[in-house]
Amino acid sequence: MAEQRDRIGGRGAQSGAASTRFALPQREVDDDWRDSMRALDGNPPRLRTTVTEEHPRSILTFNQSPDIGFDRSINAYRGCEHGCVYCFARPTHAYLDLSPGLDFESRLFAKPQAARLLRKTLAQPRYQPRPIAMGTNTDPYQPIERRYRITRSILELCLETRHPVTITTKSDRVLDDLDLLAGLAARNLVAVSISVTSLDPVLSGKLEPRAASPAKRIAALGTLAAAGVPAHVSIAPVIPAITDSFLEEIVAEAAAAGVTSAGWIMLRLPHEVAPLFREWLDVHFPDRAGKVMGIVQSVRQGKDNDARFxxxxxxxxxxxxxxRARFRLACKRAGLQRQRFELDCxxxxPPSPEGQLRLL
Incomplete structure (x- = not known):
């Protein structure tokens, strides 16, 4: 059995270890020194979240990956305060010389000029519209969205220009923009996916400490569906021997809420996510850590992650x-299907770069 480690409350990652991929300097705290400091000063203060504004030159990212169903995306934020320990985006913080661990969920970056930059891109004569994916790297409705409203400003522009957009989130904060989403949906311009990993709020608090509770996510799916917004439940990720037992119940509850589309994604552990997840297992589930990683490796060609296209x-x-068999049977029983939302392009x-629509 793995040794039980101290827990860092309110956070998904259990350390701030830096990346080793870019030869960044690392510091390791000596246990004797830590114990001495605690004896003198008590426990350290709770980790606070900071936000830095950044001003990139462009906001729309294009890709040619054969593994994902979109070719362009917007991420209005870097890092994510939801703190999901399994988040595959954590390694992106290493590009900033920051830790994919605690820094990823506590040292955030916001791009307040995102809508203005997008307007310039959409105004380019050669621009061809296809759905813009939001929430592909970090959650567009993480807590700081309530302050910055960057996601809302992008949706306002999409409605103004009749541009299709898809959203993936773990937050019921998406309902703050229900007016815009309903307007987009009326023109077949939007689809919303909410990720639900389990239905146990205690487990969710360990996996995703600052995300909305499972009950709030299911309720948000129901509200979206009732408003005519295409809503999809994504069981993502499925964590063997931790969350997979909820698969059938999530499908059933989503269907009861009015959702008609569902999907699932197996846990992925790229780069620094693998050691962070192992560390999390040692803290929260030391009794089954070996079993979990054994199954993960069995579906990934014997490795923690299989990065091949x-x-x-x-x-x-x-x-x-x-x-797969369990998911298909659960969807059949609930009347759900794996649906691809075909949005209208x-x-x-096209807008003018200055902010007014062009005369047609």
């Missing part, structure tokens, strides 16, 4: 086949 999103092996109205 056409494989990274498609786990293989007996366990993966079992999850034909009504796009």
């Amino acid at each position: 056409f494989h990274r999103m498609r786990p293989s092996g007996v366990w993966a086949d079992l999850f 034909s009504g796009f109205i």
